[in-house]
Amino acid sequence: MQPSFAPAVIARLREAPGILVLTGAGTSAESGVPTFRDAQTGLWARFKPEELATPEAFQRNPRTVWEWYAWRRELVGRAQPNPGHLALVEWERRAPGLTVVTQNVDGLHQRAGSRNVIEVHGNITRTRCSQEDTVVASWPESGDVPPRCPRCGGLLRPDVVWFGEQLPPGAFEAASAAASNCAVCLSVGTSSLVQPAASLPLIARAHGAMLVEVNPDRTPLTESVEYSLRGRAGEVLPELVRAVWG
Numbered sequence: 001m002q003p004s005f006a007p008a009v010i011a012r013l014r015e016a017p018g019i020l021v022l023t024g025a026g027t028s029a030e031s032g033v034p035t036f037r038d039a040q041t042g043l044w045a046r047f048k049p050e051e052l053a054t055p056e057a058f059q060r061n062p063r064t065v066w067e068w069y070a071w072r073r074e075l076v077g078r079a080q081p082n083p084g085h086l087a088l089v090e091w092e093r094r095a096p097g098l099t100v101v102t103q104n105v106d107g108l109h110q111r112a113g114s115r116n117v118i119e120v121h122g123n124i125t126r127t128r129c130s131q132e133d134t135v136v137a138s139w140p141e142s143g144d145v146p147p148r149c150p151r152c153g154g155l156l157r158p159d160v161v162w163f164g165e166q167l168p169p170g171a172f173e174a175a176s177a178a179a180s181n182c183a184v185c186l187s188v189g190t191s192s193l194v195q196p197a198a199s200l201p202l203i204a205r206a207h208g209a210m211l212v213e214v215n216p217d218r219t220p221l222t223e224s225v226e227y228s229l230r231g232r233a234g235e236v237l238p239e240l241v242r243a244v245w246g
Contacts, residue, residue, distance in 0.1 A: 005243050009227050012210050013244045016183035018097040021088060022200050023233070024190025026215065028104045030234045031079040054163045058130070062155050066146035069158040073124055081112035084188070084233030087241045089113040094245050099178040103190060103197050105160045118178065120171045120197050126159035135159060172196055179203040188214040189233045192221035201225075214240075 013019065025035040051057060058065045089112050092098045100109050100117045105124040109117045128135045131154030139150045146155045161167055175197075179185060185204035192198045201221055205211050211225040214236045222228055229236050 005229070005240060006227055009210075009212060010243055012184055013240070016095070016097070018178070018182040018184075019091075019095060019099070020178045020182040020185045020200070020204060020209070021091075021098065021100050021188055022185065022190060022197065023100060023102045023104060023109070023188045024192075024194075024197075025104060026189025026191075027082075027084055027102075027233045028079070028106050028108055029189070030082045030084060030232055031106075031108055033076055033079045033104075033106050033108070050163060053160075055165065058155075058157060058162075062157075063145045066157070069124065069160075073158075076106040076108075076124055079106065079108065081108050082234045084235075084237045085109055085112035085114070087237035091237075091241050091244075092116060094241075099182070101175045101178060101197070101200060103194060118171055118175050120161075120167055120175055122158075122160035122168055124158050124160055127156050128159040130155045130157045167196070175200055176203055179209070180207045182207075182209050184212060185209045186212045186214060187219075187221055187225070188237070190215070190219070192219040 029035050052065050052068050085108050088098070088100055088109065092114055098116065100114050102109055102117060102119055103121050105119070105121050107123050107125050126135055129149040129152060131152050132149065136149055136156055139147045139156065142148065146157065148154065149156055179200045180203060182204050185201050187201050190197070192201075198221070201211050202224065205224065212227045212229065213219065213221055213225045214229045214231065214233055216230060216232055229240070
């Protein structure tokens, strides 16, 4: 059965000059990417993610942290964009004013074909120098784990935001600007718990945007939205695109 959407939602989405789509872990989970707090398996079962994703953990045991992220990078590399990702690509093609702000670090939106993507938590497929804070594309094979920066010799690390760290320079500012200027904000597959990303829909609402939530479950944002579309991104977004664009 195809879901039904309120005519007001369809009309606003069809006419909106700017749309912000905030995506979270649920969007990538449909591609087989474990959410950050999913139970660890195998070698990593005895670790809590919160104990590995910190600057302090990297200082104490950089090898363990690097190898954990290498394992996660393998999982991401095997994942493929799902219908939710692809629906947003089609939406952007028809409405260039659509901006995706993602809390995910897997790069699946870009792999699907989305061009206007703001990554507020970084990207696990990139590597940066822990000393110079610059992205490093390649380095000589030396056997070091983690490898070292070819420029300064500092330890390399994944280009993601760890607990206690600031967001990438300019990322939240760009996301806030998109939220302030959108006519509709969709919160898709996110728990609405992680700050400051969770504040973006409220920024949008404060500037007059319609809030729409796409999630199989209620979240702290649910009470603030005008429309809740209960379901997974890969199910709801393709149908929503068809309903808006015909």
